[in-house]
Amino acid sequence: MLENYLPVLVFLGVGMAIGVLPIAMGFLLAPRNPYSEKLSPFECGFEAFEDARMKFDVRYYLVAILFIIFDLEIAFLFPWAIVLDEIGMVGFIAMAVFLGILVIGFIYEWMKGALEWE
Amino acid sequence: MTFELFIFYVFATVTVASAVVVISSRNPVYSALALVLTFFSCSGIWMLAEAEFLAIVLVLVYVGAVMVLFLFVVMMLDINIAVLSQGFMSYLPVGVGVALAVVAEMALLVGSKYFGADIIPPPERHVAEYNNTAELGNVLYTVHMYAFEIASVILLVAIIAAIVLTLRKRPLTRYQSPEKQVAVRREDRIRVINMKAETEE
Numbered sequence: 287m288l289e290n291y292l293p294v295l296v297f298l299g300v301g302m303a304i305g306v307l308p309i310a311m312g313f314l315l316a317p318r319n320p321y322s323e324k325l326s327p328f329e330c331g332f333e334a335f336e337d338a339r340m341k342f343d344v345r346y347y348l349v350a351i352l353f354i355i356f357d358l359e360i361a362f363l364f365p366w367a368i369v370l371d372e373i374g375m376v377g378f379i380a381m382a383v384f385l386g387i388l389v390i391g392f393i394y395e396w397m398k399g400a401l402e403w404e
Numbered sequence: 405m406t407f408e409l410f411i412f413y414v415f416a417t418v419t420v421a422s423a424v425v426v427i428s429s430r431n432p433v434y435s436a437l438a439l440v441l442t443f444f445s446c447s448g449i450w451m452l453a454e455a456e457f458l459a460i461v462l463v464l465v466y467v468g469a470v471m472v473l474f475l476f477v478v479m480m481l482d483i484n485i486a487v488l489s490q491g492f493m494s495y496l497p498v499g500v501g502v503a504l505a506v507v508a509e510m511a512l513l514v515g516s517k518y519f520g521a522d523i524i525p526p527p528e529r530h531v532a533e534y535n536n537t538a539e540l541g542n543v544l545y546t547v548h549m550y551a552f553e554i555a556s557v558i559l560l561v562a563i564i565a566a567i568v569l570t571l572r573k574r575p576l577t578r579y580q581s582p583e584k585q586v587a588v589r590r591e592d593r594i595r596v597i598n599m600k601a602e603t604e605e
Contacts, residue, residue, distance in 0.1 A: 287454050287456075287529070287530045287531065287532055287534045287536070288408065288451075288452065288454065288529070289532060290532055291451060291456075295411065298448075344570045344572070345570070346476055347473065347476050347477065347570055348566060348567065348570045348571060350469070350472055350473045350476055351473060351562070351566045352563065352566065353469060354465070354469040354470060354473060355559050355562055355563055355566075357464065357465055357468070357469045358465060358559060359556075359559065361461050361464060361465060362552075362555070364457070364537065365457060365537045365538070365540045365541030365544060365545075366541055366544075366545055368535070368537050368538050368541055369538050369541035369542050369545070372538075372542060373541070373542065373545050373546050376545070376546055376549070377541075377545035377546060380545045380546070380549045380552060380553070381545065383553055383556070384552060384553060384555075384556040385556075387553070387556040387557060387559075387560050388556055388559060388560060388563075390560060391559065391560040391563035391564065392563075394563065394564060394567070395563055395567055398567055398571060399571070399573075400567045400571050
């Protein structure tokens, strides 16, 4: 089975080389003359006013975690779609119950307004 | 050494090296990105074990979604690195204790008489037409149907918990309601007045 994935491995290798080689060549070949002024951070010529890291609103987290949950749901659908004609009605009803339980959660988050962005 | 074994060692080396970066990097964002690399090479190892669907799901779910969440959390924490590295010595005994316990457990498991290449034979390689996704689907939705439905309940609990914990209504925020904007008519906004032109006599 693994021989089918040899092109993927070659692809990984080529992608890695394209990503790493320019950085490595720049690191090795380019002239480097660092001094403190050159390395200090600045904004439009001024000293930086604040740290680059700042607090994000927790709403982004909520959107991300709701995305993960439905991402997982989709991941369950792929093997089901492949074998649906073999597992028959039992598998179909199993997935219907699975989706039905998750639709309860979907209705809950819709009604709660978790999908609104004020 | 076969080619497959060589590939395994490459992925395993990258996994261990990037996992070391995860715990040793001072910048938590670098740690999160090193964790992405760890997941990628882990997915390569799973692929070598012929778990093709799980390997792709690892990339899809963990690299694509969970790590984004990790980065959000790392950003939201607003970590001060100087404060973070202060308590290293005081936490060292606890950390060493936990590490020793884990190593002891692993040694017990690996060293026992139930584990080893001579007791559990390596699984035989499948033919090129073998479809791991179909094999998985054939048992997941029939034999393991109960566990599958439990998974949906766990996801439902996760949805409700995430909303209850993080959803805050902000009554003071100003926002526009698009339906009102669309429904507005010309008469609501401007009034045309007929009046005589004023002229200097």
